Amino acid sequence: MSAALHIAGLSHRYGARQALDKLALQVDAGQCCILLGPNGAGKSTLFGLLTRLLAVREGSIRIFGQPLCARALARVGVVFQQPTLDLDLTVEQNLRYFGALQGLHGKQLILRIGAELERLQLAARRRERVRELNGGHRRRVEIARALLHRPALLLLDEPTVGLDLPTRQQLIDYLHALARDEGLALLWATHLVDEIDPQHDQLALLHRGRLLASGAVAPLLADAGCHDLGGWFQHHTGATS
Amino acid sequence: MTSLRILWAVIVREMRRFLQQRSRFFGALVRPLIWLLVFAAGFRAALGIAITPPYDTYITYDVYIVPGLVGMVQLFNGMQNSLSMVYDREMGSMRVLLTCPQPLPFLLFSRLFAGMCVSLLQVYAFLLIARLSGIDLPWQGFVSVLPALVLTGLLLGAAGMVLSSQVRQIENFAGVMNFVVFPLFFLSSALYPLWKMQEASEWVYQLCRFNPFTDAVEMIRFALYGQWQQDAIVHSLLATAVCLLLALWGYRPRQRA
Incomplete structure (x- = not known):
């Protein structure tokens, strides 16, 4: 069965600035992939490319095995960072x-x-x-x-921005349940590590347009010798979450 | 069938937005009515228009000015629509439209068509008020003018779309009014016949002649009296096609969102 989302060799630049550099990422059905990165990491650029707002010039994006076309987008739901x-x-x-x-x-x-x-x-x-x-x-x-x-794939670009803590937590639980209970594939961009469910989520760390690490939470922490996600995030990016 | 449903949904959305923004509705009517009932009333005594097609008798200035004001309603609606597209793009709701699983040209055309439908609502409200205020307009002209209004609405909407694809911020839109809307309106046959312009200044006359808005106004003027001005129709069709292509080009996915 094809991956819900398969990204290979995806690059994008704004003039001289490289916003994404040979990004490779896969999200399977029922998986919640947290795309973690500080501001300016390239998350919004990736969402622009995934939703056809930006033109893909280098690399490929496939959704359930199909190239990014109107038919493929019919299986995608999007929650943008800005209110729409x-x-x-x-x-x-x-x-x-x-x-x-x-x-x-x-x-x-x-x-x-x-x-x-x-x-x-x-x-x-x-x-x-x-x-x-x-x-x-x-x-x-x-x-x-x-x-x-x-949709079978849900793209979420910082969906909890601007919410108070209780509402935010409700939303986080609800979104995680969509992947766990209903088999939706989620690609969830955020810069907040407390949105991650360490037991179930896959993690992809984006920094300055490059994918620094990806996989399940526990092995990633063990590889870096870190005890918590905040420390791990700081270890890789130098930024606090 | 799905395409028609989508088109209908976009039209309903634009109509609802328009009707819920009551100030926009009244604003759209007040502007041409002031021109008609105040400006034209003042000129009525001073200025009569000689017999020129499509008129078969001498007419008063307020009768002459109606097609130009209809064009003005559609011009401002086209610009308002394009302003709302810039706003939608800044606020993000344009993203929802552009990321839905339909071809981009169809989505843009739907938005354009919906804007044109809103302009029809405004034009017919204006024509009705003008007629009830005693301006001598033929009732059958309300029907015969419809195709001209559709084409003009699409032309000016597409022109607005081209502008909205290039204007990145709402703040920059005031410049559009000064450099696009006013020259288009004043350098046309909306307020004065072209021969009067020629008497006043040859170069202003030439600018008016090549202004697509002049063709739109003349098309409306003739259609209001059940006549077809072939040159104006052909020029308007060509200008609409060019603007549509430019709008498509302007809204293509690009390097920078």
Whole structure:
């Protein structure tokens, strides 16, 4: 079976600055891969390339064995770092719009919207304008939207930015459960090591556009002689998380 | 079928946004109405327009100015649409559209078409108010003008899209108004017939002649009276095609997002 996401030899530069340098990475179904890196590591560039916002000039990206094309993107859900909801539309109108863009319609779309809102505890807010929601609820709507078309691969670009601690922890648990219980493949970019589940997650450490280390947490810590992820992150990047 | 549903979803989204932003709706109407009911009323007594096609009799200035103001509504809507695309790109919601599993040209066209539909809403509201205010417009012109409005809406929307692909920040958009919208509007036949321009200045006349907005206004003017100005239609079609290609080129995935 093909990997959910297979990246090989991916490079990207902005003028003279090398933003990504021969990146190789694989995420399998049911796996949560945390893409860890300090600011400026190249995470957003990678997301730009994965979502066709940037042109791939060197290297390749394959999603379930297919090159990056419209058909492959149909199996991908994306939560961007920036808020991307229409503030003037209601929660339901936002989801309806996105569902239609994904080719969903009619009863199927209505049922999916209901199910996702229920799952993310937003059912009571479906007719509220997004402008009236707090940051945590907006984030949940974005996640509901990304899951609406039942993607097999979920791309998350710093999804907990700007959230208070309890909301953040709820979201982290929820996202981990998606991989563990529902078999979704997750690529989750962050610079915060406390978002990592050391028992289950795969780790990929990106620094100055290069992949410094990847694999399961325990062997990575053992190889570096570190006891905790914070120390390991600092050991490799010189930055604190 | 899926494509039509997506197109419909984008139209519904733009309509909802437009109707929920009430100030935008009133702003879109107030601007041309001030020109019509204040500016043109003042000129009405001083300026009559000689018999020139499509008019078969002498007309007052307020009748003359209506097609130009219809063009103005669509011009401002096109620019407003492009401003909203810059905003959407900065705020990220444009990303949602561009990353959905459909070909990029289709997605951009959907957005353009939806913007054009919003402009139709504004134009018909303006025409209705103008007619009810006593401006002599033929009722059948409300129907015959529709194809011209569709083409003009697409042309000006595509022009706005080209601009939005090149303007990286909302703050830079004020310059667009000064350097694009005002010259396009004032250097056209929207406010004065071209022959009057020629009497005043040959080079201004030549600039007006080659302004695509002049073709759009003339197309609307003739269509309002059930006539077709072939040159204006051909020029507008060509200009729309060029703008569409430039917009596609401007929105292609590139080295820098």
